Amino acid sequence: MNPPARSSQTSWQTVRDTVLARIRSGEWKPGEPIPNEADLARQFSCARVTVNRALRALAEEGLLERRRKAGTRVAAFPTRKARLHIPLIREEIEAGGGSYGYRLLSQGTAPLPAAVARRMGLEEGARLVHLTALHLCAGRPYALEDRWINAAAIPGLADADFSRISANEWLVSNVPFSEGEIALMAELAGAETAAALELARPEALFVLERTTRRGGAAITFVRISYAPGYRLRMTL
C-alpha cells in the first residue's frame, strides 16, 4: 500500500495517497470536482500518466468518478469495493486439506421455474437442462448445487459427462467468456436441502446464486447452498 520509496520521482502511489488524504480531510468533498490531470501533474511535478494511474486506481476503488470532458469528481457515495474470490469448490476444499468428492444427484430436462426464469431472462416453462449435485469434503456434504443450463447457448454440452466432473468445472473450462451476476444470501434450509446436506435440524445456510451470460444470452444459473459454518472471506 505504500509508495516503494523510489529515488526522487513522484510515484503514482504518492499521488494516490495525497489525493486520498485530500478527500479524507474534506478539502475535496463528495460530489465535487477535483483538478484535471494536467493541473495535478504540474502540482505533483510528475507526468500526466502518473496522475492518470493514481486516479484510475482510486476510481476503481470507487472513491472517484471519472468522465471525459466532465472531469473527475469525488464519488458522492464512496462505496467500499472489495475483491471477492470465488474458487471452484473442489479447489476450495483441497486448499483446505480436505479430500474432494462429487455426487450427481439428478440430471434431466425440466421446465424452468418462474424464479429461475426471471434471473436468467428466459421464459418460464422453457425446457432446460437441470442438474442437482452434492459436493463433499472428506465424505461429508459440503455444498448442494442446483443448476440450470441453457443447452441452446452451449455447443458441446451433450458431450459432457456430469457424473464425473462438476458442471461448474466443465463450464469454466469450456465456455469462452462470460459476464454475469452473483447474489449472496442466507436462507433456512428447506426440507430437500436439509436432507441432501444431512442436517439434523433447521439451520441457516449461506447461499450463492450465479447467473452467467455471454452476449446477453443466459448460459447457466446455479444456486449453491453451503453446509452450516461456511464463511466467505475477502480482503479489502
Next chain:
Amino acid sequence: MNPPARSSQTSWQTVRDTVLARIRSGEWKPGEPIPNEADLARQFSCARVTVNRALRALAEEGLLERRRKAGTRVAAFPTRKARLHIPLIREEIEAGGGSYGYRLLSQGTAPLPAAVARRMGLEEGARLVHLTALHLCAGRPYALEDRWINAAAIPGLADADFSRISANEWLVSNVPFSEGEIALMAELAGAETAAALELARPEALFVLERTTRRGGAAITFVRISYAPGYRLRMTL
C-alpha cells in the same frame, strides 16, 4: 470489454483478449509460464507498457500470476473474481427509496470477547469501545450493528457522537486509510439479535463481519446482521 477500435495501433485490450484466448484455448495451460513482456511486445508489435497494462489487468482478475524475475504464469487456480460493492447502509437504504433511521442501542467500554480478539489480533479481555446500533429502513429494523473500536489507534474518537451518526460513517470519514478483511456468513438469529430485529421466529440472517486495520493495528471490528431477505448482489 471490447477494444475501442483505435486507428491502427495495438490496444492493451487487444493484447488482453488475445492472451485470454490463448489461455482459454489451452495453448497456455494453468501453471505454465507465458512469454515475458518484451517478447510479447514484439509479437504484438506494440510497446512493452501496453503489454504490461494488459497482463496487469488479467493478473488483477486472477487469471495470471506475475512475479519479478520469475515471470508471468497462467494461474494454477483460475479463481473467478468479482467486485463487491459495500455501500454505507444509509446509502444502500436511500438508494432503494427508503427513509433511513439509526438508533444507538448501547455504548460503552467492555472487555474484548475471545472471538473478536482473535479477529482483531488483540488480546482477549482488552478493554475496547463497544457499540450496538440498529439501522432502520422506513422505521423497520434493517440491520443490527455490533462494533468494537480500538480507541488507542484512533485519535479524535472521543469527539465522536455516535448517537447521531453511525460509527461506520464516522470512521469512513475520519480514518485516513485502511486495509482489512471481510467475511460473509449465514447464521440463525440468536435471542438478542432476534429481539433487536423484531423477528417473530428463528430466521436465517445474512451476516457481514469486517475487520479494519491500519499498518497492522486493528482499528475496528464490526458485525452486521441483516434482517431476513437481504441479498448482496455483484457483477462478475
Next chain:
DNA sequence: AAGTGGTCTAGACCACGTT
C-alpha cells in the same frame, strides 16, 4: 467546438527475487 480523460510510444532506470 473544445476540454478532459484514455491510451500508445520509445527509452530509461529501478526493485525484486531467482539463480
Next chain:
DNA sequence: ACGTGGTCTAGACCACTTC
C-alpha cells in the same frame, strides 16, 4: 549476477462528452 516485471517521462493523438 541478472532477468523480469514495475514504473516514470515527454510527447502525441484519440475518443467521449459536455458546452
